[in-house]
Amino acid sequence: MKAEVAARPASPPRGRHRLGAFVFLAPGLTYLIVLLLVPLALVLSYVFFQRGRFGGVVYEFTTENFTRLADPLYLGVVGGSLKIAALTTLIALAFGYPTAYLIAQLPRKWKTIALIAIVLPFWTNFIIRMYAWIILLNGPGLINSGFEAVGLGPFELLYNQGAIITGLVYSYLPLMVLPLYAAIERLDPQLREASANLGASGFTTFRKVTLPLTVPGVLTGCLFVFVPSFANFVIPEMLGGGKTLMVGNLIRNEFLKARDWPFGSALALALVAVLVLLLVAQAWAARRA
Template identity: 70%
Template sequence: MTSPPVVRKAVARVVTLGPGFGFLTVFLLVPLALVLSYTVFRRGRFGGIVYQPTGENFTRLADPLYLDVVAGSVKLAALTTALALLLGYPTAYMIARLPGRWKVIALVAVVLPFWTNFLIRTYAWIVLLNSEGLVNSGLKAVGLDPVELLYTDGAIVAGLLYAYLPLMILPLYSAIERLDPQLREASANLGARPARTFWSVTLPLSLPGVLTGCVFVFVPSLGNFVIPELLGGGRRIMVGNLIRDQFLKARDWPFGSVLALAVIAVLVLLLFAQAWASRRVGRDAS
């Protein structure tokens, strides 16, 4: 006796969706639920959790000390995102226009840094930027005075930009590659110059990739704590450092959970904004 179609469809859904949904449940939803539950309890005298409900953890977010940390983190993350867009868009545009073989080589070159350990790549910047590093050695060789590059906001931005620039290039390349070349041809046939075609056709239709790349760069830059620690020398405290310190040093798990939840909320809002903008661009294009 054969199984009814409804049963077969249900089994197929369980087989195909079950592993992925189970993975997300165990490694995403359960930890997120734990973090959410910790936000409403008090910190123990010696750290950890005391299961006494309180709203104090949320009101502490308004403390000027933490607001300064958040504002500084947003500024550096926004600057990194803007620079990544300025560098990433021309790169993605040129890759999309390359012949097939060279296009593959260029994409491999973009993702090549991910084949190296993140910490090794970060320490390489210390070798470049320290007072006796390659940059200052080059300045001395041409008769210029060395400059302080390491342990500055500029070093942090450079490290973040290097780490996350591929996350800007790849979605931009995908968005530009999908564009119908006939639209650019039609624009040229109507007398538009290449610059006008870019601003009127290419850029508006590639906005979903722009928004996706900005989210991919801004959010990890906001939460990163390794680069500010190594390249900033601990002089600049970012949200990621603050969350780490709350869990590992202050052992204030409830407040650390509130900070982590705030970063997650920013991510969710940005993803909703990106999805809404992408749908609107799609409607306008159609």
């Protein structure tokens, strides 16, 4: 027995193990600290200072930037952004869940092809895709031409909230499909078979077995779509024509046009606070589910 114990290789010291872990973590941690956390801390520190007469920052303490957040004008922008992001999330869920469910039922070979087709748009430049939507949605575009061919239209499809939601759904639909597919793929098919053997209809099986077990995937997909939709500023600028002001556009304007960095930082802090609350709510709901 003693010979067996002596023959076992000695485990590496705990300090050496920690040093090795730190070596592998150091590049990523350095990137996050230098290029993310430090600039974010600097931006958020501007919240407590004043705007200069010609822009920039005057380092005099004030809380005025927080009180300006309660202005009905800015609250209306936040409310409109929440509405657009919520509609985008609901539409993406309505399209994404059936898509993910059908992909999960395909043979393994076709699953791979379908998943590649889902992520294929990400291989094309984002701005190019938005210009393609402008060509499709504008007055003499392909969609209006199709409507006119059947005696309908032309319709105002571009530079409105409908165009913004269309662009957001198109851009972030894969972020809804992939978590849902992962959740559905993990389901034990015997559970649905047992439900069918007990006399449940297909809809009842979906409502009482499939949907409850995939709630974590639904919550994750909704979060992945809602967060970038809420903070997006490129799509409202390109497909909305700048007519619909969202939180991302407002923050961009305060920093780059008004040059009011303190108030822009306050808006950014409010946006971060909303997103943190959403993350906490998603984690709590996932645990309950």
